[in-house]
Amino acid sequence: MREHSFILKGNICYSETKNHLSVTEQGYLVCCEGISRGVYPVIPDEYRNLPVKDYGDRLIIPGMTDLHIHAPQYPFRGIGMDLELLEWLNTHTFPEESRYSDLEYAEKAYRIFVEDLKKSGSTRAVIFGTIHLPATEFLMKQLDASGLSTYVGKVNMDQNCTDALRETDALESLESTAAWLRETSGKYSNARPILTPRFAPTCSEPLLEGLGKLQKEYGLPVQSHLSENLSEIQWVQELFPWSACYGNVYEHYGLFGKEAKTVMAHCVHSSDLEVELMKNNGVYVAHCPQSNTNLSSGIAPIRRYLDAGIPVGLGTDIAGGTNMSMFRCMADAVGVSKLYWRLIDQEKKPLTMEEAFYLATRGGGSFFGKVGSFENGYELDALVLDDSGIRTAKELNTKERLERYIYLAEEGGRLAGKYVNGREILLS
Amino acid sequence: MREHSFILKGNICYSETKNHLSVTEQGYLVCCEGISRGVYPVIPDEYRNLPVKDYGDRLIIPGMTDLHIHAPQYPFRGIGMDLELLEWLNTHTFPEESRYSDLEYAEKAYRIFVEDLKKSGSTRAVIFGTIHLPATEFLMKQLDASGLSTYVGKVNMDQNCTDALRETDALESLESTAAWLRETSGKYSNARPILTPRFAPTCSEPLLEGLGKLQKEYGLPVQSHLSENLSEIQWVQELFPWSACYGNVYEHYGLFGKEAKTVMAHCVHSSDLEVELMKNNGVYVAHCPQSNTNLSSGIAPIRRYLDAGIPVGLGTDIAGGTNMSMFRCMADAVGVSKLYWRLIDQEKKPLTMEEAFYLATRGGGSFFGKVGSFENGYELDALVLDDSGIRTAKELNTKERLERYIYLAEEGGRLAGKYVNGREILLS
Structure with missing residues (x-):
């Protein structure tokens, strides 16, 4: 299932525990055959040959x-x-x-x-x-x-x-x-x-x-x-x-x-x-x-x-x-x-x-099962969030952007990507 | 102010009292110089020469x-x-x-x-x-x-x-x-x-x-x-x-x-x-x-x-x-x-x-002042609601469509027109 192995790049957030949100800005989310191999600030050597999909400044969260x-x-x-x-x-x-x-x-x-x-x-x-x-x-x-x-x-x-x-x-x-x-x-x-x-x-x-x-x-x-x-x-x-x-x-x-x-x-x-x-x-x-x-x-x-x-x-x-x-x-x-x-x-x-x-x-x-996180071993479900339609004059950090997206998804948010089990879902 | 005199056609809803919603399907909302002259099932003779904007099957409600x-x-x-x-x-x-x-x-x-x-x-x-x-x-x-x-x-x-x-x-x-x-x-x-x-x-x-x-x-x-x-x-x-x-x-x-x-x-x-x-x-x-x-x-x-x-x-x-x-x-x-x-x-x-x-x-x-209704004498503020993006297999009456729009405006609703004091607001 080579086609379900890839790397997603963006501002990556997921829950480590109920009370702690992991945030990696401009991080790399590694997916091998539908399974997450974790989030990294730089691509580990062993995954260097995987294709990278760069989502720029967007947020990436678990499905x-x-x-x-x-x-x-x-x-x-x-x-x-x-x-x-x-x-x-x-x-x-x-x-x-x-x-x-x-x-x-x-x-x-x-x-x-x-x-x-x-x-x-x-x-x-x-x-x-x-x-x-x-x-x-x-x-x-x-x-x-x-x-x-x-x-x-x-x-x-x-x-x-x-x-x-x-x-x-x-x-x-x-x-x-x-x-x-x-x-x-x-x-x-x-x-x-x-x-x-x-x-x-x-x-x-x-x-x-x-x-x-x-x-x-x-x-x-x-x-x-x-x-x-x-x-x-x-x-x-x-x-x-x-x-x-x-x-x-x-x-x-x-x-x-x-x-x-x-x-x-x-x-x-x-x-x-x-x-x-x-x-x-x-x-x-x-x-x-x-x-x-x-x-x-x-x-x-x-x-x-x-x-x-x-x-x-x-x-x-x-x-x-x-x-x-x-x-x-x-x-x-x-x-x-x-x-x-x-x-x-x-x-x-x-x-x-x-x-x-x-x-x-x-x-x-x-x-x-092992679903809902980007930790190593989880089935890779991911959402790519485009919040550029929720305009503001204020500079926001990644966590603030995520919180705002939760409250305002329907007022200007847009799903820019969706993956289930490492497979991309076509949204249009 | 001739340009603020016109008729809007559509499925028109407004509150007659706190407990009663007036619904006129395919009705005519008459506006003369920014003031509502009421809602009618057919255009009264005295307003026959006003231009009619037909919003088809859409809903028209007060601003x-x-x-x-x-x-x-x-x-x-x-x-x-x-x-x-x-x-x-x-x-x-x-x-x-x-x-x-x-x-x-x-x-x-x-x-x-x-x-x-x-x-x-x-x-x-x-x-x-x-x-x-x-x-x-x-x-x-x-x-x-x-x-x-x-x-x-x-x-x-x-x-x-x-x-x-x-x-x-x-x-x-x-x-x-x-x-x-x-x-x-x-x-x-x-x-x-x-x-x-x-x-x-x-x-x-x-x-x-x-x-x-x-x-x-x-x-x-x-x-x-x-x-x-x-x-x-x-x-x-x-x-x-x-x-x-x-x-x-x-x-x-x-x-x-x-x-x-x-x-x-x-x-x-x-x-x-x-x-x-x-x-x-x-x-x-x-x-x-x-x-x-x-x-x-x-x-x-x-x-x-x-x-x-x-x-x-x-x-x-x-x-x-x-x-x-x-x-x-x-x-x-x-x-x-x-x-x-x-x-x-x-x-x-x-x-x-x-x-x-x-x-x-x-x-x-x-x-x-006299705002928020389509009764005769009210300043004409109106919204035209397009609910075609909120899809359903069910046949709905106008009142049901309005209720649904209130709950789901941000999940597929679209404002198709907006008027304040009889003036159209350009939305795009």
């Missing part, structure tokens, strides 16, 4: 991971934002997702979604589809062709939702999921399947039990939702009266981190017991600040999760979130953490810019 | 008013967002504003500011300058030439700030302000002066007293800051121990609504007494949601102000706020109001999209 996004909800992002979660699902989400039984509509919608995701700052994403097989397979095929690296889930739901979106029963849901796994496992190198029970309320116990078995059979990762909204939590308690907490429902069926690498979106109102469970099981939190604001859910206690050593990444949660930009997601994560500090608990220091950057790159990236 | 923005802070927006107000002022703001004693720097910085404001969705703005006369006059000249309609303030501050930014004493501050007023009052038709004590802590009592006199002499409006941050409020109480509340300091010197049309930025932590004073005096609140989040100030109780009948508009508060987009400002106003409801007071319903739109157009516009 970002969107740890929670609903592809079928992309068409209605930014609409109907005046409802809370459960009402919003019934009024907007379920009717829209029902349309994906129509493959023609699904193809039209997913083409736009994948093209826009490709142009975004996300190099990796963990994605919800719908219950529909043909639509979900089309989504995976398009994503695979995009060159982005993704996990994609065919959704399971066999109760408590609109008829048009409910699978007949657990058996049908499980058979359909097994068929999907036979069809897609190993078929695409970039788009891999992930088990996706929508959320506890829409999954019967037999379905959850069957999914636990499928998980073992295929060794799959798992994604779902957890403790997003107060009414939702109460509902889960009513539906699963034996459960010690919401997360315990997933845990009971082997879908909560221990057996399977698991990411749970939101975790806004997790109880102490649930936090302990997440910590012990190494469950990932996909923090979706914009969505939690839009749906009036609240603010997730991310400082608490970081202090507990729980793995955390960021998610846009389209269409609970309206913006597909991970830059915006970082800015929102910092913003809501400040309001958390001001309004809820002054023991919980707000996130710094360095921490938000860590979450968007290394934090979420680690769900994919 | 927006940015009720609080600091022009000299534009160069460092998006940088150093990890501090609270008072520390942020000393670390970032005051040193940067000191640079405007250098007219060369000021010209470079203000040119960029005015060009970007011109390209934004703001047709009106109420703007802070610095203490510096030549810089502030240059800013006014540039703004006037832009065609935007603005109030601009030379800042007063004679205590409690870095030496480089402190006027020698009250006398010097007042003489300099009087000189500025003699120089600029009536000189520019689009850029008008507004009295601008920075905030109570940086103004001595003799200065405030003198400003009250200047206000009467020139009949000027007033802008300042109020109850943004808890430490700030405590400091004001220490500096002005006789005051019943922060707002009472301005009121005592005739700078709080009764004698002068007044806008106060923030009002995040106003006491009951202060709210009563604002209400009785008709003081405008410039609600700056992004800034209040960035500086960890909190969330202003806008529902309370609306219920009390206090006039409210929106401000970007560059550089406490990072984005100059009033679309973003609307989305943020809705977002933080949801967190206010969730985290502080569930009696205070979140702002709706219609209400945020009202605040950005009519609410803030009324500070300029």
